[in-house]
Amino acid sequence: MAAPTPHDASAEVGDARSSAVKSAARTLQLLEALAERGGVPARLAELADELGAPRSSVHALLRTLAASGWVRTDPTGTLYAIGLRSLLVGTSILDSDPYLRAARPVLAALRDRLGETVHLARLDGDRVVYLTTQESGREPRRIARVGRWLPAHSTSLGKALLAERGDLPTGPLAALTPRTLTTPEALAADLVRTRERGYAVDDEENTPGLRCIGVALRYAHPVLDAISCSVPVDRMTPERETEVASALLAARTQIEDTAPVQGVF
Amino acid sequence: MAAPTPHDASAEVGDARSSAVKSAARTLQLLEALAERGGVPARLAELADELGAPRSSVHALLRTLAASGWVRTDPTGTLYAIGLRSLLVGTSILDSDPYLRAARPVLAALRDRLGETVHLARLDGDRVVYLTTQESGREPRRIARVGRWLPAHSTSLGKALLAERGDLPTGPLAALTPRTLTTPEALAADLVRTRERGYAVDDEENTPGLRCIGVALRYAHPVLDAISCSVPVDRMTPERETEVASALLAARTQIEDTAPVQGVF
DNA sequence: GAACGGCGTTCAGATATGTGAACACTACGA
DNA sequence: TCGTAGTGTTCACATATCTGAACGCCGTTC
The missing domain is CATH 1.10.10.10 (Winged helix-like DNA-binding domain superfamily/Winged helix DNA-binding domain)
Known part of the structure; x- marks a missing residue:
């Protein structure tokens, strides 16, 4: 399993009703x-x-x-x-996806500017799949997340996307840490705050010790991709949060401006 | 295409004669x-x-x-x-392959010891597919090679494998740089030297400016996996080559000792 | 050492899919 | 406004796949 989470969100392939080959x-x-x-x-x-x-x-x-x-x-x-x-075949997406290609240099610059690890992920049902990671050199160990996934509701990436799309996950909300939001009500309330703030926050909701800020990329309708920045809790002050968020929002604009017009859905 | 080479080695999927679904x-x-x-x-x-x-x-x-x-x-x-x-599905191999899992920490230690980028790749027909890369921090830009491939005959990884297996690629030998070996005779002679030396050398045969040393991992029969170390030409003296080769051979032993017994083919 | 159980493989009939033509729809240009 | 060209979709028949049982093989057990 590529999945770091206990719950396998993959649907049954064979359960399509009638016209399946x-x-x-x-x-x-x-x-x-x-x-x-x-x-x-x-x-x-x-x-x-x-x-x-x-x-x-x-x-x-x-x-x-x-x-x-x-x-x-x-x-x-x-x-x-x-x-x-x-x-x-699987990794060919990583090379040829035009949005990813547009985003990568911006993310590299963002990583350098903030000195923290940044991610880009895409929504797949109720989960987000990591497509690229630009790591700060400061992490104790390298966690290559490309191709891995996490439940959308437990990440800043996923919550940024859900807030923008206005929908909730269809499945149950698994708890990855004690802080994971596991009720639809709590999640919905968090999404309201996310829309007000303009960015999503994950406060150790999938990984203890890690606080993340995420924003959705709006080149697709409905939105599919999001970027985030992970910061260890001891480096994340309120001022730092504002700083990170505004850098992410600036990167968002930059990516949206350089991203291809037609496309992803 | 994920491929950095001009020649697409993938066989036609549909050309199986009779009993194909x-x-x-x-x-x-x-x-x-x-x-x-x-x-x-x-x-x-x-x-x-x-x-x-x-x-x-x-x-x-x-x-x-x-x-x-x-x-x-x-x-x-x-x-x-x-x-x-x-x-x-594609990246799940990277997480769960038992050989890769055994090799990864050894490769990380090797990277730290040599201060150079090291790779592990697996043979797939006439090409080698990179399964993991441990990068030195010294490279100007990060080249994540996982999931990419190169023609076996143009890499130290591939030549280490071919030398151990005793076979030659079945297809034509594409030239990636002026130094690529493009005739079966030249390649066969190089494989003889490789067997004598105990390790394979790629001298700017796929990437200008890069010299690589590779050794095959012998836990599978016939061998499938190999490890290599890439060094920029200006850092690669004869003494350094010996040093890198003996570090690779030590790592090989270490991986072979910790790798699962049964398995890959 | 013979019977057993499990496995991969094969076969001919039952069943599901592939096919090409026909249909409906859209976008575009005249 | 109409016609045209291209598209996605549907349908009934020709074709290919799926199925379950049978076979041969191997290793194990009694």
């Missing part, structure tokens, strides 16, 4: 099942059980996936592991 | 086609043309992909873009 849905389920195992090989029977599909069906699919390079097999052909194609 | 193969082609466009939305007709499949077939597939979260659609449902699920 069965083998396509199963192909994706297979990739997800293999991904969760990492490099650990899987046997046909395990995967068939996991998908709830006959062995023979899964067998044909796995041969197809293997032939296309998305799945690797051992020399005997009875063990399967996810191939590198999925990594290449 | 057509809709599964097309699903993967669709993901690859969407990935190449990054966040830029695609229309149904474009994708159908690209796959060489009827619009109606692609339509059904896209609805399935969209229902499962692998593909996003705009509010009207006529524009498609790759979703974040592929990023999550």
Whole structure:
């Protein structure tokens, strides 16, 4: 699992009612099942059980996936592991997404200006997925968050997006720390304050010791992306919060001005 | 494209002869086609043309992909873009692969010891895909290579692997710089020297100004993973080369000792 | 050492998908 | 205003996949 959180928000792939192409849905389920195992090989029977599909069906699919390079097999052909194609396809977004490309230099400058780690994340259902991180050199250890996700309601990024969009997560609000907002009422109230303030605040709601400020990027309608800055609690005074927030808002404007016009949704 | 090279080594997904599940193969082609466009939305007709499949077939597939979260659609449902699920699935390898997990701390220590950037990459056909990079703070700009790839024959990583495996790339040997080895004879001779030396050397063969040393990790049979250290040419003296190589060989032993026994293939 | 259980693989029929043409809709230009 | 060209969508039939059972294989157990 790439997820640092206990709750897996991924929907069932196969539960689409009527007009779903069965083998396509199963192909994706297979990739997800293999991904969760990492490099650990899987046997046909395990995967068939996991998908709830006959062995023979899964067998044909796995041969197809293997032939296309998305799945690797051992020399005997009875063990399967996810191939590198999925990594290449997955990370290709990071190289080619035009918004990300526009945002990256601005984020680097922002990191240098504030001396703190900054992120850009995109909403995916009830969670935010980190697309790029510019780290300050000051952190004790490097936490590369690209490709990871957190529940939207527990992050400044997610709350900035929810405030701008005006909706609430559909699922339950998992508690990652004692300070996570776990009721719709508390979250809604926080979103009101967020709109008033003009930026979102996460006060150790997903990671103890870390306070974050986030703002949404408004080039998409409804908004999808947001940027944030994480600051250790002992460096985050009220004056510092204002300083960070105004730097983020300036960066927001800069990104929105340089971002492509058409596009993301 | 995530690729920094001119030659696309990816095989055709759909070309499997007989026992391929057509809709599964097309699903993967669709993901690859969407990935190449990054966040830029695609229309149904474009994708159908690209796959060489009827619009109606692609339509059904896209609805399935969209229902499962692998593909996003705009509010009207006529524009498609790759979703974040592929990023999550792709990067999950980076978190859960047991070999990578074993190697990472060793690589971090190696980076600290040498003060230079070190990589771990895995062979995928004729190319090497970077799985992790530990950067020295000395580089002018951060080049996050995770998920990118280079032709095996142009890197110390790839040459270390080829030397250990005893095979040559099947495709043509693309020239990335004037120093890239582009004939099978030159490459084979280099691999002989590599075996004698005990480590592989890349002398500005993929990136001008960069000299790299690589060694293969022998926990898999045949070998799949390798580690390397990149050093700017002006810091790379003969003594330094010996120093870097012996540090890499020590790290190799350390990783091989801590790596899981069963596994990757 | 023989029976057992589990596994991967294969096959022919049942079932779901792929196909191409037809339809409805939009945007654009005449 | 109308026609045109392009698009996304739907439908019924031809085609391909899915299924469950059967087979052969291996390692284990009794």
